[in-house]
Amino acid sequence: MLIDELLRLLLPYWLFVLVGATAAWLLRNKYGRGLNKYPGPPLAHYTNWWRFFDALNRTPEQTHIRLHREHGDVVRLGPNVLSFADPKAVKTIYGLNKGFTKSDFYPVQNAVSKGHRLPSLFSTTDEDYHARYRRCVNSAFAMTSLVSYEPLVDSTTQVFLSQTQKLFAETGKSCDFSRWLQFYAFDVIGELTWSKRLGFVEKNEDVDGIVDFLAKFLSYAGPIGQMPILDLFLEKNPIRLWLQRLGISNTVFPVTKFAVDQNNGRQLEMQKVKEGAEVNAASSRGVDLLTKFTQAQHDHPDFMNDTRVLTACVSMVFAGSETTAISLSSVFYFLLKHPRCYEKLMIELDENVKNGTIEDRANGVISWADSQKLPYLDAVVQESFRLHPAAGLLLERIVPSQGIDICGERIPGGTIVGCNAWVLHRRPEIFGDHVDEYRPERWLEADPTRLKEMRATMFQFGAGARTCIGKNISLLEVYKLVPSFLRYFKISLEHPDKDWKTHNGWFVRQIDFNTKFTPRSIHVQS
Numbered sequence: 148m149l150i151d152e153l154l155r156l157l158l159p160y161w162l163f164v165l166v167g168a169t170a171a172w173l174l175r176n177k178y179g180r181g182l183n184k185y186p187g188p189p190l191a192h193y194t195n196w197w198r199f200f201d202a203l204n205r206t207p208e209q210t211h212i213r214l215h216r217e218h219g220d221v222v223r224l225g226p227n228v229l230s231f232a233d234p235k236a237v238k239t240i241y242g243l244n245k246g247f248t249k250s251d252f253y254p255v256q257n258a259v260s261k262g263h264r265l266p267s268l269f270s271t272t273d274e275d276y277h278a279r280y281r282r283c284v285n286s287a288f289a290m291t292s293l294v295s296y297e298p299l300v301d302s303t304t305q306v307f308l309s310q311t312q313k314l315f316a317e318t319g320k321s322c323d324f325s326r327w328l329q330f331y332a333f334d335v336i337g338e339l340t341w342s343k344r345l346g347f348v349e350k351n352e353d354v355d356g357i358v359d360f361l362a363k364f365l366s367y368a369g370p371i372g373q374m375p376i377l378d379l380f381l382e383k384n385p386i387r388l389w390l391q392r393l394g395i396s397n398t399v400f401p402v403t404k405f406a407v408d409q410n411n412g413r414q415l416e417m418q419k420v421k422e423g424a425e426v427n428a429a430s431s432r433g434v435d436l437l438t439k440f441t442q443a444q445h446d447h448p449d450f451m452n453d454t455r456v457l458t459a460c461v462s463m464v465f466a467g468s469e470t471t472a473i474s475l476s477s478v479f480y481f482l483l484k485h486p487r488c489y490e491k492l493m494i495e496l497d498e499n500v501k502n503g504t505i506e507d508r509a510n511g512v513i514s515w516a517d518s519q520k521l522p523y524l525d526a527v528v529q530e531s532f533r534l535h536p537a538a539g540l541l542l543e544r545i546v547p548s549q550g551i552d553i554c555g556e557r558i559p560g561g562t563i564v565g566c567n568a569w570v571l572h573r574r575p576e577i578f579g580d581h582v583d584e585y586r587p588e589r590w591l592e593a594d595p596t597r598l599k600e601m602r603a604t605m606f607q608f609g610a611g612a613r614t615c616i617g618k619n620i621s622l623l624e625v626y627k628l629v630p631s632f633l634r635y636f637k638i639s640l641e642h643p644d645k646d647w648k649t650h651n652g653w654f655v656r657q658i659d660f661n662t663k664f665t666p667r668s669i670h671v672q673s
Contacts, residue, residue: 176192176193177192177193177226180226180227180559180562182223182226182227182559185221185222185223186218186219186221186222186223187214187218187224188224191224191225191226191228192223192226193226194225194226195225195228195374196374197224199370199371199374200370202369202372202373202540202651205650205651207369207539207540207651208540208655209569211570215230215570219232220232220233220236220554221556224541225563227561228541228565229563229564229565230541230564230565230566230567230570231553231554231564231565231566232566232570232571232574234571234574234603234604235554237566237571237604237606237610237611239553240553240564240565240566241542241544241566241609241612241613242610242611243611243612245547245551246547247545247564248272248547249271249272249543249544249613250375250545251272251375252543253269253271253543254270254271254378254383255270255368255372256269256270256368256372256465257270258400258458258461259383259388259400260454260457261392262388262389262390262391262392263392263454264383264388265454265458267458267459267461267465268281268284268459269462269465269615274612277612277613280455281612281616283446283451284440284443284459284616285616287436288617288618289619290619292619293515293619293620293623294515296339296620296623297514297515297627299335299339300335300338300339300623301627302338302344303331304335304512305510306344306349307348307628308632308635310348310349310351311632311664312664312666314351316664316665316666317666319663320663321661321662321663322664324479324638324660324662325472325473325647325656325657325658328472328475328476328479329347329358329468329469329472330348330351330358331347331348331475332475333345333347333354333358333464333468334346334347334348335468335624336467338435339435339436339620340409340435340464341413341435341437341460342435342437355401355405357401357405357464360400360402361402361464361465365469365652366650366652367382367652369540369651369652372540372653400461402464402465403461406457406464409437409460410457410460413437417437417441420438420444421441421444421445422445440460441456443456466615467617467620467621469537469654469656470615470621470654471620471621471624473535473654473655473656473657474531474537475625475628475629476656476657476660477532478625479632479638480647481531482638483639483640483662484585484640488527491523492523492527492633493633495522496634499517499520499521504517505517505520505521511631511635511669512627513627513631515623515626518626518627519626521630522591523587524629525590526587526588526590526591527587527629529587529605530585530586530587531585532572532607533572533578533605533607534585536572536606536607536655537607537654537655538567538607538653538654541565541566542565542567542568542606543563543564544563544565545561545562546562546563548560568605568606569655571604571606572604579593589601608621634667635667636666636667638665639662639663639664639665640661640662640663641663642661645659
């Protein structure tokens, strides 16, 4: 009765009530958490719609750089969101046993199968779940495993070089290099995960529309992740998922279906691995990731199951292709935009082949071990990582309930905090002068102390316990393909005076990177 009476009294003034409630909500957002002392865009103090539309504008990484240069090391990006630019914040926010957890930004990126979310190592916010999952599969991604994966990478690399010769170098046709490199990255993931190229490079096409689906999915996840509740009305709508579980709706993520089909093709073989059959680790083609994930299922039956094996495979497609292709595109683009650096790298490469430091293999492919003997190559790769890291948004974490000190600031519990690699990588006190310029020499001129600090600040793979588990595989691809490709082809921009465009859909992919290739002799004359 009291509620009915209250409604009767307020109903004639509903507009005033609505305006008053909205004003109270906005004021609470601005002042209620004690974050109003931190500078930032005025609208960001009141609502997350500001960062949603900033992400939707597809250049939030540039916004973050600008805001930190205007306002300093701590910037408020939302009513409950702080961005930190000081590299010292990384150890606190992403350090081990600090009590931080991932925010709801990440579950937006869950794949879905039959109406059920597939929380992966990357997307789960449950730290215990993550720790158990990572223990099961960690050995598959260790640096020591690179040797077993190298034959698989070499297989795709040789096909990629051959197809580049056939489709572009011999015909003189222009190549959409970013897309072509993404095809390469996808086929490498196919080899590494299922010992089977998926046909992107051979067919020169987007197999099953996976590349375009992934681009759309990430473009969705970037903005929606700024206001995760929207996902519950859209892709992860509970009614929609319920209908899928009942079989009424057959909607399935193409990437998930793709991985299911690949796994099903190896079902009998993997059943034997589950039962403890010994895997031939001495095989010339190496042991693929599906086999290692299934071995983990045998070794950890209390946790690993078919769904988690599938999730691990799906994660390889999601995270293992886009980021590596972006990194490869960056390396080649910056070299082409800086001919002096391109020439310097070619001199290093050719001279080391000539003097026998690098093995002059018949197929021209550079081994991982040999790539580590090229200091200027390393400088080129690191500088490309620095200027164009794949991830272009905050890696969000939630402050533990008791609150914590970050760089001398007492941050209340429940606050979302994070760092953006695009900001961290442009700290002049770490990387020296002219941080917006591409200059690989900064990695060679730095003294040991400075170099250690520079490497510690690099954030392209994240940091701490949630560092990208596929980091070593990505490095293997980059450090092998770049010198191998440069031995085979001289690369030129189709439009030298035109800069590429970028699209931040959470990962900052490149557009309008069109090139031409001219064959060169892979064997340097003595």
